[in-house]
Amino acid sequence: MNNVISVGMADLKVAKSPNILMTAGLGSCIGICIHDPFRKVGGMAHIMLPNSNGNDSNPAKYADTAVELLIKEIINLGGSKTRLRAKIAGGAQMFSFAGKPPVLKIGDRNAEAVVAELKRLGIPLLVSDVGGSFGRTIHFDVGSGALKVRTINHGEKVI
Amino acid sequence: MEINRLQLDALREIGNIGSGHAATALSTMLNRRIEMSVPEIKAIPFQEAASVMGELDIPQAVIYVKVEGEAPGKAVFFIPLESAQILVQALFNSDENYNLFENEMAQSALMEMGNIMVSSFIIALTEFSKVPLAPSVPALAVDMVGAIFDAIILEDGVLEDTVIFINTHLTGIPKIEGKFVFLPDEGSLTKLLGALGV
Numbered sequence: 584m585n586n587v588i589s590v591g592m593a594d595l596k597v598a599k600s601p602n603i604l605m606t607a608g609l610g611s612c613i614g615i616c617i618h619d620p621f622r623k624v625g626g627m628a629h630i631m632l633p634n635s636n637g638n639d640s641n642p643a644k645y646a647d648t649a650v651e652l653l654i655k656e657i658i659n660l661g662g663s664k665t666r667l668r669a670k671i672a673g674g675a676q677m678f679s680f681a682g683k684p685p686v687l688k689i690g691d692r693n694a695e696a697v698v699a700e701l702k703r704l705g706i707p708l709l710v711s712d713v714g715g716s717f718g719r720t721i722h723f724d725v726g727s728g729a730l731k732v733r734t735i736n737h738g739e740k741v742i
Numbered sequence: 743m744e745i746n747r748l749q750l751d752a753l754r755e756i757g758n759i760g761s762g763h764a765a766t767a768l769s770t771m772l773n774r775r776i777e778m779s780v781p782e783i784k785a786i787p788f789q790e791a792a793s794v795m796g797e798l799d800i801p802q803a804v805i806y807v808k809v810e811g812e813a814p815g816k817a818v819f820f821i822p823l824e825s826a827q828i829l830v831q832a833l834f835n836s837d838e839n840y841n842l843f844e845n846e847m848a849q850s851a852l853m854e855m856g857n858i859m860v861s862s863f864i865i866a867l868t869e870f871s872k873v874p875l876a877p878s879v880p881a882l883a884v885d886m887v888g889a890i891f892d893a894i895i896l897e898d899g900v901l902e903d904t905v906i907f908i909n910t911h912l913t914g915i916p917k918i919e920g921k922f923v924f925l926p927d928e929g930s931l932t933k934l935l936g937a938l939g940v
Contacts, residue, residue, distance in 0.1 A: 592792055592892065608798030608888020611896050631896055677893035678806060678881045689896050718889020720799040735801045735885055736843050 587722070590614075590627045595643035597626035597656045600726025609673035609719045611690035613646070613697050616723040616730055617653055617669045617706065619662035625725030626660075628653045632689070633696030646696035654704060669706050670730045670742060671697055672721050674713035690714065710742045745785040745904070748940045754783045756870050757908040760863035760922070765912070767858045772832045775914050782909035785931075788895055791905045794921075795820070798888025802826075803842060805856025805882050806894055809864055811875035813930035813937075816894055817864055819856045820887060820921040828918055829855055842884050853882040863908070863922050871937040895925060904931055 590596045590606040598604055600623035606614050609629070618625025628649040635645035642648035658664055674694035694713040701708050712719070712732050722731040733739045745753075757780040765778035784794075792798060803826040805819045821829070823842060830840050830848045833855065840848035857880040868875045883890045895905075905925050912918035926934065 592789060592888075608886040608892070610886070610889030610891070610893035612892045631892065632899060675889065675893070677883050677885065677890050678897075689899050690893070692899070716883075718799065718886030720886065733799070 590629050592629055593631050593641055593644035595626065595628040595649060595653055595656070597624065597653070597660050598725050599624050599660065600724075602725055604723045604725060605721065607720045609721065610675055610677045611673070611693060613671055613673040613693045613713070614719070614721045615650060615653065615669060615671045615697055616721070616728075617657055617667050618723075618725050618728050619657065619666045620668070620728055621666050622661045622663065623726040624657055624660045624662045625723065625728070626653050626657045627723050630693060630697060633692045646693060646700055650697060650700035650706075651704060654706065667706050668728065669701050669708050670710050670723070670728070671708065672712040672719050672730065672732050672742075675715050675717055675719070677716060677718070712740075712742055745935075746940075749935050749938070750783065750785065752870075752935070752938045752940045753785065753906060753908075754780065756866050757783050757863070757922075759870060760866035760908070761910050763862035763866055764859040764910075767862055768855065768912070769914070771855065771858065774832070777913045779911045779913070780908055781911055783907065785904055785906050787903055788905050791891070791907070791923075792888060794907055795887050795891060799886045801843075801885055802887040802890070803852050803856070803882065803884045804887065804890045805853055805860060805880055806890075807857060807860045807864075807880045808878045809875050809924075810878055811868075811873065813871075813873045813875060813926065813933045815924055815926040815930050816897075817860045817877065818894055818923045818925070819860050820923065821852070821856065822919060823884075825918045825920060826852055826884075849882055849884070853880050856880065856882065859920065859922065863924070867924075867934070871934050873934055873937045906931075
């Protein structure tokens with residue numbers, strides 16, 4: 584039976600197949616999904632901000648602490664670091680304000696920070712569905728690695 | 743931060759005054775008598791805020807206004823789509839079913855009504871606390887409520903820990919509800935409560 588496990592804001596969960604990890608309503612946050620296709624274990628983190636700036640009260644909240652923790656927990660569950668692969672979704676810009684410089688877009692900064700962390704830790708990023716101005720709900724099958732991305736007016740797809 | 747009972751009472755009073763202002767403004771705009779009640783007010787950490795929003799991937803119409811002044815923050819009005827539809831129909835005096843995701847006229851009407859409601863609460867907050875606050879330009883999004891909420895709380899790249907929720911019910915037109923949310927910037931809540939003398 585496929586059990587759906589909900590991942591909240593600034594939350595991180597790992598699971599074995601046949602579980603599905605889900606997070607609802609990603610805006611500028613990033614949902615990062617990592618799994619080991621051979622051992623069929625994986626995890627998801629709902630990352631809110633790029634940098635912890637040394638604040639370690641909740642590592643799942645920040646890109647620079649969450650990715651490493653997620654990998655560690657998947658390995659603890661039986662995953663092998665060399666087989667891990669990642670998919671990400673989110674990082675939207677829900678509002679636009681005239682005159683606001685694009686460097687401040689938090690969605691883009693979140694996506695960049697997560698990609699940089701994956702690179703630093705040597706985890707291949709298979710696919711990303713980031714940006715735009717719409718929310719996303721994602722379901723990640725930790726066994727197959729299928730990531731379903733649902734939106735309100737921009738369709739639904741499996742990546 | 744912790745909010746005590748006295749402080750919550752003061753916030754409730756602000757909620758009542760604000761909803762009174764909002765009801766008057768809406769009555770004028772819609773040309774019918776609207777009353778507004780505040781069944782619920784709470785101050786909660788942001789992690790719990792998500793649970794108050796209901797299902798995070800259900801679409802809602804959200805009007806977002808930045809509040810400037812001596813206790814800056816973010817003011818947001820969340821309107822469920824059914825309620826938003828009724829408001830737009832009431833304003834246009836029409837039975838047409840508007841596509842709230844795309845119809846620019848309907849969106850601009852919603853933004854205006856949302857702005858009036860948000861501004862009413864901000865004016866009440868200012869009157870009651872004597873801390874000068876001014877709403878800035880409104881923005882509207884119609885999408886998953888969780889997605890909009892996270893974009894608002896994270897816009898500046900920092901997380902405020904306390905969120906004030908004021909639930910409102912409108913009567914005079916059927917089935918209208920909305921949630922007013924104030925997210926004080928760091929230090930603003932202390933300043934406001936200090937000014938209220940609680």
